[in-house]
Amino acid sequence: MEDEPWKTPYVMLAVDLVILTLRRSRLHILLVERGVEPYRGALALPGGFLRHPEEEIPAAARRELAEETDLDIENVHLEEFRVYGTPGRDPRGRVVSVAFLAIAPRLPEPTAGTDAAAARWQPVDGVLAGDVRLAFDHRRIAADGVERARAKIEYSALATAFCGPTFTITELQEVYEAVWGIQLDPRNFYRKVQKTDGFIIPAGTERKAATGRPARLFRAGPHKILYPPMVRPVMSAALTGEGP
Template identity: 50%
Template sequence: MISKPGHDPEVSLLAVTVDLVIFTVRGDELHILVVERGIEPFQGAMALPGGYVRPGETLDEAAERELREETSLEGSALHLEQLRAYSEPERDPRGRVITVAYLALGPDMPPPVAGTDAREAVWVPVASVLGGGTELAFDHATILRDALEHARSQLEHTTVAAKFCPEPFTVGELRRIYEVVWGFKLDPSNFRRKMTRAEAFLEPTGEQRFPDVGRPAALYRRGSARFLVPPLLRTAASRDDAHVHPG
């Protein structure tokens, strides 16, 4: 969407876009959705999905539309929140473009569908992108790093981790989400105690899952709480793990 500057010569034409950082866990790895750009600038490069805000759209509506176009999922099926705005004057070679980044989290999602300006849409491991195996166009690597840190912090203080889990799920499956996003192992007993005692986080279904090996595991669904009370801080969780598993 282009906003006209009026009669002030010091005000330049301004474009507003939304970019989506869409996280999911696939094969015990945190993945992000990226697209291959089909047009200039950065034609052929990988980038976060996104696009211009259309006339008559709010930012949230634009983000939900882009999410629907790229994943075939409605925003209501995922955790979708505004991350922050990025406004560096030279961030886009097309001109003055401010983007508002959104963070989306959800369980293992279907194969993505490329939007109108993309040749291909694929899930790639976040570690591959941050490790330099997949370079992102524009300032999208910065947006990704910010989104990852925000997601990690959200797991400490909110119940958003359960959004990664298809219902019903076990405490072990929830613990694996924390381990994948945070990047270190957690002690199963400590984690179970903290999660099952957290206020309105987990709601027992009264059913169990029977694995091929081991004991049956109780099944849960997401509770009504939005915030994790008490919080599960990364510093404390890593100390617990180091105490139980020295070296």
Template identity: 60%
Template sequence: MTTASRRPHAPVRITVDLVIITIRGDRLHVLLVERDNEPYRGALALPGGFVRPEEALEDAARRELAEETAIEAGRMHLEQLHTYGAPDRDPRGRVVTVAYLAIAPSLPVPVAGSDARAAHWVPVEEAEHLAFDHAEILADGLERARSKLEGTTLATAFCADTFTIGELRRVYEVVWGVPLDPRNFNRKVTSTDGFVVPTGETRSQDTGRPAALHRRGPATTLHPAIMRERPPGPPR
């Protein structure tokens, strides 16, 4: 047996981190906490923490969400995003984190707790200088949300229980960062089986006729997909 084979394994600890996004004031926001402990004390970071020995990963994610922000997961869309395990990603030692993407409409103002000094909703374009590798995790979470809007019904996770087609279109516009043609969008949505279901009710608007209300349908995938329109690039 060689010396290398007898070398003890470095202990590995596991954390969960959460990319929690919602639409506030017609802008896409991410939930960030101000760290109250070292390392990176005072820096902004994604909510998260260490997994307890008796916990499943998703249970740990839901607990950290409640402890650090006082937001209950409830009906929030929650899915595992990716695992990050670079050896030097955490100055405390070898720490592997499992990231989750969470989406919900009209999330409340967060209340900090546990090891967070404060919690804030921050427009995603202003989420800079994050602790650890959280900028990379946030970028991956945003891209996951943007890409899944194309082929799944994830956009309805940003909406209330009932919504207008115009409100659903605005979700796509905010998340993708591009305007969409209202007529084409309406046609695509209403012709896709199971995407949305009319409630038979309407909502008054400031101008024009009352808008028909819908709720999310039983479908989880879109056929055909609603393909993302890329923002125009710089002139050549």
């Protein structure tokens, strides 16, 4: 029996976005309410298909970020972190999705666009716990994106992407606490930050406080890779200030 002639498989290429920010000192993720089938009315990650064969994948991610959320993307950290292509993950056919992690400080309330009926910020802990049902395999993608951020702030300066142009060490500590989901000892955190060369540098100004001494302001330093790294502590060490 002769083999059937090989045919080019029909595969659709899409991008999905895990967009993270801090709101009221808690880590939030952006979700959209789908306005079209499949999963109409369900919450999902922002994203969509490439528009044409010539569109670059990072360009498609930036376009979807702007179209579905109406956010200013100029100051958003955007990076690809994984590809998802399990057969059956999308009822419309064989869809391969390139997932991107996007991070920016103090993002505003989003405005939905294109095929999204609404857009909202949702606390990450509830999404990962399954309290919020997501369409497709988007809870897995969200979990992978959050873990990417949790791991990367250990060895890179990614935590500063959650901050404004200048920030206090207390604000930087709030980033680590929100992303890791644990409390950190302030003195131990201050010591670690000061030991990590090129992580942050003084901005030369101070921020007046309602009470007490003014807080020194810092900005992101020149080093993108941290040495020594800001190792994620276990819960007991984080609360007591012990550990590396």
